Ligand code: B12
């Protein structure tokens with residue numbers, strides 16, 4: 001829902017896979033189904049008839065679409081190797097294979113760069129046993145070795161030239177907008193998040209030179225920095241910034257970070273403001289101590305507000321996330337609504353959703369109420385609501401409406417007139433179009449209707465609830481302990497003080 005209005009972003013993952021396969025000598029084509037429709041996809045494969053087709057499945061909500069596409073692709077190309085990968089696919093690999101009933105040959109878990117070329121080569125031999133030698137591979141016959149890490153981030157360069165329709169990518173007023181990663185992974189361990197479990201709590205960085213080289217090669221004036229937590233380490237953030245300044249690269253940036261990182265590295269964020277930082281997203285998650293504790297954010301409320309105050313002082317647009325719990329009553333929504341009205345920030349409300357691959361998936365004691373993958377988009381309730389479901393959605397949308405009233409529609413059009421005019425002069429209309437879409441997307445009746453759509457692929461329920469879990473059982477990439485985190489010792493100690501686990505976990 002969020003992506004239907006506020007943003008549509010370059011899929012870096014598939015561009016990196018394409019780059020890797022091209023390096024191995026293959027002819028590769030990409031199609032981004034955020035931008036093009038299924039008709040365009042089927043036309044492409046009918047004409048081209050590739051030997052292998054792969055789908056990226058970062059989001060759980062996209063699982064049914066990916067399976068249906070794989071099945072139809074199998075009917076058209078019976079001999080092609082069809083494989084799937086990505087963030088969510090990595091946590092539910094065996095289920096994907098089963099749902100697809102033979103349409104998916106393999107799920108490749110983990111980051112693709114390390115083994116996608118080996119997988120395509122093994123597939124060419126048409127020996128299903130060969131696939132199982134590829135690290136990260138899961139087939140109907142079993143699983144291969146644990147996935148390996150890609151090489152140095154400096155050597156990775158997305159095949160940006162392979163995506164048509166680049167003008168469709170934007171976020172808010174950054175239109176058009178490309179994406180870039182300065183780091184990969186996250187050293188924290190929040191209970192509702194799978195960013196850390198996917199990468200085995202590792203954290204790697206791109207060098208300042210490589211980051212600046214890549215930035216200089218990007219045509220778009222806007223940049224979405226996809227790092228889970230931007231500028232964890234001041235030295236790294238400064239080094240990239242200095243290189244960007246030295247080369248005179250001028251762009252507008254969006255980034256996401258934590259409040260405590262922002263407060264620890266104020267100078268870095270101030271410096272990036274001078275370089276063009278325009279939007280910042282802070283995961284505040286809750287405005288009461290109880291809520292923060294539940295999400296294992298070891299951040300006090302006053303620190304969170306201090307961070308917000310500092311972000312405001314930078315004179316940039318600040319967006320924050322608040323997690324609504326299905327157990328909320330009218331009063332709790334009302335408190336958030338009032339707060340949203342009082343503050344200048346853009347507030348995004350998501351719904352507490354346990355995802356496979358997170359700790360919450362295993363520790364949540366409430367019964368899951370839906371096994372429909374499509375509802376796992378953090379905008380639907382998949383845990384029992386205290387209010388009747390229709391009233392819950394009514395309250396949720398009424399709270400999200402504040403965002404519409406404050407930041408979209410005619411008042412926003414007036415406030416953004418200069419930016420809109422500049423974007424239009426460049427032929428970019430994405431920002432303008434987003435301003436009037438809210439009511440057609442955020443509608444309680446549509447959300448209720450989603451709950452009664454027939455479910456063809458049912459998610460496997462979590463195992464019986466546990467109080468404590470071993471994080472190692474969640475990891476996709478095997479952890480490399482302290483050596484897997486490119487941060488200095490002071491930052492490692494800071495992370496340890498502020499992460500929920502607190503005690504040494506590899
Ligand atoms: C950038 C980002 C976005 C961008 C997406 C940009 C885009 N078009 O891809 C935006 C802002 C749009 C976004 C939106 C959302 N996001 Co998001 N997002 C991320 C983030 C921070 C980084 C992803 C990224 O670009 N990484 C860098 C690239 C290089 O990595 P990658 O895409 O993962 O690709 C690598 C591997 O996954 C793998 N791979 C990927 N595809 C394939 C395919 C094959 C065949 C193979 C073999 C391998 C493979 O290899 C790639 C290279 O190493 C991740 C967190 C994370 N660390 O992964 C969350 C994350 C993926 N998002 C998440 C969520 C919840 C959402 C939203 C639902 C939030 C919302 N409020 O609406 C929406 C849903 C969007 C949708 N389409 O439905 C969750 C996923 C939850 C889940 N299990 O489904 C994550 C994990 C964050 C979290 N904290 O839990 N997101």
Ligand code: SF4
Pocket residue numbers: 186187188189190193194195196228229258283
């Ligand atoms: S800080 Fe927490 S929520 Fe943010 S990416 Fe890391 S583990 Fe996930």
